[in-house]
Amino acid sequence: MPGFGRCRGGGGRWLAAALAGLALLGCGGEDRASGPPVLAWYVFDEPSGAFAEAARRCAAASHGAYRIALRPLPADADQQREQLVRRLAAGDRAIDLIGMDVIWTAEFAAARWILPWPEETAQRVRAGRIAATVASATYEGRLWAIPFTTNTQLLWYRTDRVAAPPPTWDAMIQTAEALGSDGTIQAQGERYEGLTVFFVSLLASAGGAVLSEDGRSVSLATGPTREALRVMRRLADSPASAPGLASAREDQCRLAFEAGGSSFMVNYTYVWPSARANAPAVAEAMGWARWPGVAPDRPSRVAIGGINLGVAAFSRHPDLARQAAACLAAPPGQRLAAGRGGLPPTLAALYDDPAVRATFPFADLLRATLRDAVQRPQTPLYNDVSLAIGRVLHPPSAIDPARDVERLREALGRALRSEGLL
Amino acid sequence: MTTRRDPAEERLGWLLCTPAVLAMLLVTAYPIAYAVWLSLFRYDLRFPDERVFVGLANYASVLTSEVWWGALFNTLTITLASVALELVLGLALALVMHRVLFLRRTLRASVLVPYAIITVVAALAWKFAFDPVTGFVNPWFGTERAWLTERWSAFLVIILTEVWKTTPFMALLLLAGLTLVPRELLEAARVDGASAWQRFRRIQLPLLRPTLLVALLFRTLDAFRIFDTVFVQTRGAQGTETVSLIGYQTLVTRLNLGLGSAVSVLIFLGVLAIAAVFVKGLGASLSREGEAR
Numbered sequence: 001m002p003g004f005g006r007c008r009g010g011g012g013r014w015l016a017a018a019l020a021g022l023a024l025l026g027c028g029g030e031d032r033a034s035g036p037p038v039l040a041w042y043v044f045d046e047p048s049g050a051f052a053e054a055a056r057r058c059a060a061a062s063h064g065a066y067r068i069a070l071r072p073l074p075a076d077a078d079q080q081r082e083q084l085v086r087r088l089a090a091g092d093r094a095i096d097l098i099g100m101d102v103i104w105t106a107e108f109a110a111a112r113w114i115l116p117w118p119e120e121t122a123q124r125v126r127a128g129r130i131a132a133t134v135a136s137a138t139y140e141g142r143l144w145a146i147p148f149t150t151n152t153q154l155l156w157y158r159t160d161r162v163a164a165p166p167p168t169w170d171a172m173i174q175t176a177e178a179l180g181s182d183g184t185i186q187a188q189g190e191r192y193e194g195l196t197v198f199f200v201s202l203l204a205s206a207g208g209a210v211l212s213e214d215g216r217s218v219s220l221a222t223g224p225t226r227e228a229l230r231v232m233r234r235l236a237d238s239p240a241s242a243p244g245l246a247s248a249r250e251d252q253c254r255l256a257f258e259a260g261g262s263s264f265m266v267n268y269t270y271v272w273p274s275a276r277a278n279a280p281a282v283a284e285a286m287g288w289a290r291w292p293g294v295a296p297d298r299p300s301r302v303a304i305g306g307i308n309l310g311v312a313a314f315s316r317h318p319d320l321a322r323q324a325a326a327c328l329a330a331p332p333g334q335r336l337a338a339g340r341g342g343l344p345p346t347l348a349a350l351y352d353d354p355a356v357r358a359t360f361p362f363a364d365l366l367r368a369t370l371r372d373a374v375q376r377p378q379t380p381l382y383n384d385v386s387l388a389i390g391r392v393l394h395p396p397s398a399i400d401p402a403r404d405v406e407r408l409r410e411a412l413g414r415a416l417r418s419e420g421l422l
Numbered sequence: 423m424t425t426r427r428d429p430a431e432e433r434l435g436w437l438l439c440t441p442a443v444l445a446m447l448l449v450t451a452y453p454i455a456y457a458v459w460l461s462l463f464r465y466d467l468r469f470p471d472e473r474v475f476v477g478l479a480n481y482a483s484v485l486t487s488e489v490w491w492g493a494l495f496n497t498l499t500i501t502l503a504s505v506a507l508e509l510v511l512g513l514a515l516a517l518v519m520h521r522v523l524f525l526r527r528t529l530r531a532s533v534l535v536p537y538a539i540i541t542v543v544a545a546l547a548w549k550f551a552f553d554p555v556t557g558f559v560n561p562w563f564g565t566e567r568a569w570l571t572e573r574w575s576a577f578l579v580i581i582l583t584e585v586w587k588t589t590p591f592m593a594l595l596l597l598a599g600l601t602l603v604p605r606e607l608l609e610a611a612r613v614d615g616a617s618a619w620q621r622f623r624r625i626q627l628p629l630l631r632p633t634l635l636v637a638l639l640f641r642t643l644d645a646f647r648i649f650d651t652v653f654v655q656t657r658g659a660q661g662t663e664t665v666s667l668i669g670y671q672t673l674v675t676r677l678n679l680g681l682g683s684a685v686s687v688l689i690f691l692g693v694l695a696i697a698a699v700f701v702k703g704l705g706a707s708l709s710r711e712g713e714a715r
Contacts, residue, residue, distance in 0.1 A: 082675060089467045089677065111468035191659060247571040247660070380468060384676055391489070418466055418678055419479075421489040421668060421685070 037317050038067045039324050043099025043307065044080055045072035050341035051099075051328075057336075058327035066320045068097070077101055077193060081383070088113040088312065095312040096321040097328075100145055102136035102306050102375075103193075103382050106215070109139040110380035114310040115318055116142045121326075132373040133346040137308040139378060145308035146329040149343035152302045152369050153201070154362065155289045156257065156265045156272075158182075158282075165289030169202070169231045172264055172292050176240035179263055186253035186265035187235065189245035191394035196376065196386040197303045198266075199393055202228035204301035204374035206294040210389075210412065215379040218412045222405055227294055229393075229401035236397035246395035258282055266291055268305070269360060273342055288362045290369060304373035306346065344370075384415040387422035454690065461683035468677055480684035489668065490685075494692075497664040499577065500652075501645040504584040508641060509634075511585065512592025517622075519593065520600045530594070537590040545654035548583040573661045580662065583651050588644070592637050599633025600626065632704065639700040643693055665689050 043051060055068035073080040081104060087095060088108070100108065108114045117125065122143035126134050133147035155172075157165055161179060166172035176183035188194035200210060208224025211217065235241050242248060242256060250267055257265045258279035265271070275283040293300040309325040311318055327333065334345040338356050344366055350356050351367045360366055377385050388411040393399060414420040427435075461480055465473045484490050515533065522529055536544065551557045552569040560567060569575045603626050611621050649666040652658060658667045669689060673682030 078675070085677060086674070107468065244568070244571065247568070384678075387671075387676070414483075418464060418681070420483045421487045421672060421681070422676070 036062075036064050036066050037320060038069050039096040039315075039317060039321055040071050040094055041068050041097040041099065041324075042071045042073055042084060042095055043097075044077075045075060046337075046341050046343075048340040048342075050336045050339075050343070053340070054328050054333040054336045055324075057332065058324055061327060062323065066317070066324055068324055071095075073099075088314075091314050092312075093314045093316055096315040096317060097325055098145075098310045098312055099148070099307045100310045102304060102308060103386070105137055105144055105308065105310075106139045106378045107380045107382055108310060109142075109144045113313050114144055115313050115315075115322075116144055117146075117322070121322070125326075125329075128349055129346050130348050130367070130370050132304050132370055132375070133306065133308075135375055136304055136306065137310075145310035146325050147346035148307045148309050148329040149334065149337050149341075150304060150306035150346045150370060151268050151344055152304055152366070152373055153197070153266050153268055153291055154365065154369065155291050156267060157287050157289065158263045158285050159287040160285040161263050162287075165287065166264075166292055167290075168296055169235065169292045169294060171296075173234060173238050173240055176264055177238060179240075182261060182263055183240045184242050184256075184262040184264070185235065185238075185240050186242050186248065186257050186262050186267070187245065188248055188250060188253060188266075189236070189394070189396045190247050190249050191390040192249065193386060194249055195394060195396075196389045197305075199228060199232070199389055200374060200376050201291065201300070201302045202231055202294055204303075205291075205298065207298065210385065211377045211379060211416075215377060216416070218409050218416065220405065220409050220412070224294075225405045225408065226401045229399050229404055231294060232393065232396045233399040233401060236395070236399070246397065269344060269362070269366065270342055272360075272362070288365060290365060299372060300369075301372050301374040302369055303376050304370065307343070379416070381416055381418065384418065384422055385412060388412050388415040391422055457683045457686050457690075460679050461681075461687050463680045465680040466677055467679055476680070480681050481688070484681065484684050484688060489663070490665075490688075492661070493663045493665045493668045496577075496662060497646060497648065497666075500581055500584065500648055500664065501642060503577075504581045504588075504645050505638065505641050507581070507585045508589045508592045509638065511589045512637070513596055515589065515593035516596035516600055519597050530597070533590045533593060535590075536587050539587070541587065541650040542654055544587050545583055545651040548579060548586070549655050552579050570656055571660060576656050576660050576662050580648075580651055580655055583655070584645065584648065588641060592641060595637040595640075596630065596633060599630045599637075602633075603629045635700060635704045639697065639704070642696055642700070646693060646696060647689065665692070 041051075041055060046052075052070055055070060059067045073083060080101070084095075084098060084104075088111070098108075098114065100114075109116070125143060125146050129147055130150065133150045134143070136150075137143055137145040137147050155165060161182060162175060166175050172185065176185050188198055203210065203220075203224055206224035206227040208221050208228065209219045212219045236245060242253075242262065244252065244256075248256075253265050253267055254271045254274060256262055257267075257271065258275055260279070260282055272283075272286070272288075275286055291300045291302045309329055311321040311325060315321050329346070331347060331350060334347055334350055335353070335355065337343040338345050338350070338359055342359065344360060345351070345356065348367060351360075351363045357363045376382065379385060389408070392404060392408045392411050411422075415422060462475060462477060463473050464476045464480070519526075519530060519533065539547075549570065552559050554560055554566060554568045559569070567575065569579050607625055608621055611625055616624070647666055648664050649670065652662055652664050652667055653670075656662045658664070658671070665685070666689065669682060669685040672678050672685050676682070
């Protein structure tokens with residue numbers, strides 16, 4: 001059968017070509033023999049280039065010990081996590097450094113996807129940093145990442161319409177209703193992470209907590225939880241709430257506030273440079289204050305955000321990655337991130353730096369808010385917990401404070417037991 | 423057919439089939455069986471060591487959840503609405519294409535364009551069209567509606583996207599069916615004085631029935647597994663979650679392999695049920711035709 005023989009010859013050639021291709025692919029994954037090792041830093045795609053510049057400077061300062069290659073992640077925090085988690089669960093060795101959202105610490109640490117920091121280095125990292133930022137990188141008593149940048153929400157209001165910023169949500173809703181059509185309050189009510197931030201901040205301001213101290217069981221004391229839910233419902237029912245509350249994220253709020261028809265907004269600090277660039281007239285009359293509290297005698301506690309730098313457990317160069325993380329999160333790196341990227345520093349002293357104060361004219365307020373900040377539940381099942389909160393509390397106009405405390409407890413209990421759909 | 427084969431020949435037949443059977447087992451039976459196996463465990467990809475056998479508990483927890491039934495309702499709504507619209511439009515298009523005398527090939531090829539576009543791209547295009555800021559739909563109707571932020575208008579956009587994309591598939595299948603209707607039958611009916619509607623009702627439609635059922639089966643199965651359009655346009659927000667989206671969220675986002683596999687198995691059972699109903703209908707219609715002859 002000559003035909004068969006010819007066919008097999010062709011198959012052999014094809015096989016050889018495929019094997020050669022595989023061999024090439026294999027080589028691509030290995031370290032190149034020449035030049036310093038390249039550390040892959042997976043982090044969200046920072047638009048100003050501050051991270052890229054910080055990476056370049058650290059590589060230069062390492063005197064050829066390492067180089068850093070930025071691997072941009074999607075803009076959406078959920079999609080960032082999805083991509084990382086899939087790679088880490090598969091033991092991807094091509095990840096060295098991770099720019100971790102504060103809510104991933106417990107999950108990544110418990111799954112042993114990141115390496116803990118040795119105690120003596122951890123001591124050095126803790127020194128001078130705002131305690132809440134260190135707490136956001138701590139799980140079960142160990143430090144799992146270096147706090148790099150942080151963030152939290154403030155209250156933004158129109159000084160031309162409001163004499164003094166309201167201390168509580170009730171006072172704010174009352175003032176806004178009295179203002180009439182210009183009194184609108186912008187808050188995040190869409191079913192996503194922003195709604196969890198809103199609820200956790202209200203709950204902590206009312207003196208409650210989502211989980212118990214050890215993070216293994218549901219806390220949700222009845223009094224504070226009902227207060228938090230009451231405020232959410234009151235806002236949703238008020239004529240002063242934005243019509244799109246149930247589908248509003250941070251950016252919709254920012255755009256609406258910049259349009260001028262709103263008097264109050266709870267949002268992150270990026271709205272300040274944005275308003276100055278896009279709506280100078282609004283920025284002119286834009287005041288800032290502490291996020292409103294729930295009880296008049298208790299200052300608000302707002303959920304902390306930000307990026308911590310973790311070292312991937314499967315990295316080929318964990319020691320170099322630690323060095324690089326320490327360099328990136330040192331004062332020069334944080335100044336770059338603040339000045340160019342508008343990301344608040346985690347080092348408390350930098351809030352006295354004139355350049356940083358020029359970027360954040362509200363630096364003292366920001367630092368004070370961060371000192372009292374609350375952590376979102378620190379559990380490896382955080383993602384499930386956050387989904388459960390969104391499921392029960394959306395839309396805010398349908399919250400029934402009397403009934404939903406119990407529903408929330410049940411949903412969170414199921415989430416902590418990895419049961420049920422969320 | 424009924425003559426018994428030589429056993430040696432039969433053995434050779436099986437032997438020749440073996441590679442194909444093995445390949446099928448490897449790529450379909452194994453993953454399905456593995457999913458069923460996984461669905462019996464409480465198994466989190468983050469903590470592979472804490473795997474526990476829980477029997478049917480995952481199924482119980484899915485089937486008692488309002489989320490699952492809500493998503494099933496959404497999926498069936500989208501499926502029924504889009505397949506019904508596609509059927510009507512597809513049939514109309516097929517009849518037109520069947521009648522067209524000039525530029526036949528060009529017309530048939532151009533009808534296929536929406537079907538050739540990648541679903542994600544089509545979904546994005548429709549999303550932009552309905553966007554209150556960049557879209558052209560609002561100016562047409564003189565409204566300021568944010569279509570994808572409300573439940574029923576979001577459903578409308580999703581269903582329209584599906585219909586736009588898959589009507590060509592329906593139309594082409596039905597066109598193939600129409601070409602099988604013998605010309606003499608139609609001409610004889612015309613001579614007997616049957617109107618166009620009567621010819622369609624009494625001759626074309628009955629003869630089209632098997633093709634119609636096949637087309638409906640394909641489209642219903644596809645529509646039941648809808649994922650990309652919803653993922654791109656709403657990500658399941660505003661109560662538009664479908665069962666595939668629930669499966670994705672449980673498996674990929676929550677890394678809950680046990681629960682997620684249970685969802686996948688239930689979707690698979692749903693697909694099987696739909697197929698069974700259609701095949702039964704199809705079989706009945708074919709056998710009735712056999713009797714008639």
